[in-house]
Amino acid sequence: MDYLYTLSGFVVGGIVGLTGVGGGSLMTPLLVLLFGVHPATAVGTDLLYAAVTKAGGTMVHARKRHVDWRITGLLAAGSLPASALTIWTISHLPKQSPEVTNLISVSLGVALLLTAVAIIFRQKLIGYALSHADDAAHTQFRAPITVAIGTLLGVLVSISSVGAGALGVAVLFFLYPRFPAIRIVGSDLAHAVPLTLVAGIGHWLIGSVDLSLLASLLLGSLPGIWLGSHAAAKVPERVLRPLLATMLMLVGGKLIAA
Secondary structure, eight states: OHHHHHHHHHHHHHHHHHHOOOTHHHHHHHHHHTSOOOHHHHHHHHHHHHHHHHHHHHHHHHHTTOOOHHHHHHHHHHHHHHHHHHHHHHHTSOTTOHHHHHHHHHHHHHHHHHHHHHHHTHHHHHHHHHHTTTOHHHHHTHHHHHHHHHHHHHHHHHHHSOSTTHHHHHHHHHHOTTSOHHHHHHHHHHHHHHHHHHHHHHHHHTTOOOHHHHHHHHHHHHHHHHHHHHHGGGSOHHHHHHHHHHHHHHHHHHHHHO
C-alpha cells in the first residue's frame, strides 16, 4: 500500500504545482474516499504534509520579497489561537466516534465546495474588489476583517485541513485588490505554514497522525510539485481550473451526502 500512497502524493503534488491549489483540497478526500483512512487521521496527517511542502515554497517567496509580513501576521493573529482552541475542543470529543467522523466529513465537504466556488469566481471577485478598492468601508475595516478571516480559516483548516490555499487567496484578493498577485500568493502561503504546523502538531498530540503515511506521501509529492511547477506554463489555466473546481464540487457533495 505504501507505493500507492507515494504515487498519490506524486499525482497530487503535480496538480498543486500546475494549479497552485492547496494539496489538502485533493489529498484529504483522496485518503478518505479511495484508501479508507479515517477522516481524523487523514486530516491530521495532511496538515503536517502541508506544513512541510508549503515551507519550501514560503522560503522561495520570502527570498524574492513576495511576502507581506503584516498581512501574514494579521491572519495568524486570528488563525493560530482559533486553531489551538479547535484542536482542544476536538481532543475532548470521543476519538473516532461516529459524531467526530461525521463532523470532519461534513466540514471537509463544505470546505471543498467553498474552494470550488473560490476557483470559479476568482476573477469576478477581483474585478468587484478593484471597483470598490477606494471605498472607505473597504479600507477602514481591512485589518480587523483580515484577523476575522484568519480566525475562520483557523477553525476550518483545523477540522478539515482545507482552506489555507484557494480560500485564503480569494479573500486576500478581495481585501487587497491593488496588491500584486504574487504578493498575495506569497503572503497566504507564508500564513499557511504556521497554521498547518500548529494544527498538525495538535492532531499529532491527540493521536490523529500516521507518520509512516506522512513519509510515503512526502516521498511522492516533493518531486511531483517540482515537475508540476515546471510544466505549469505549458498547460492552459482556463482548462485546468474548471476541471479542478468540478472535481472538488463532486467530491465535496459526496462527503456531505455520505
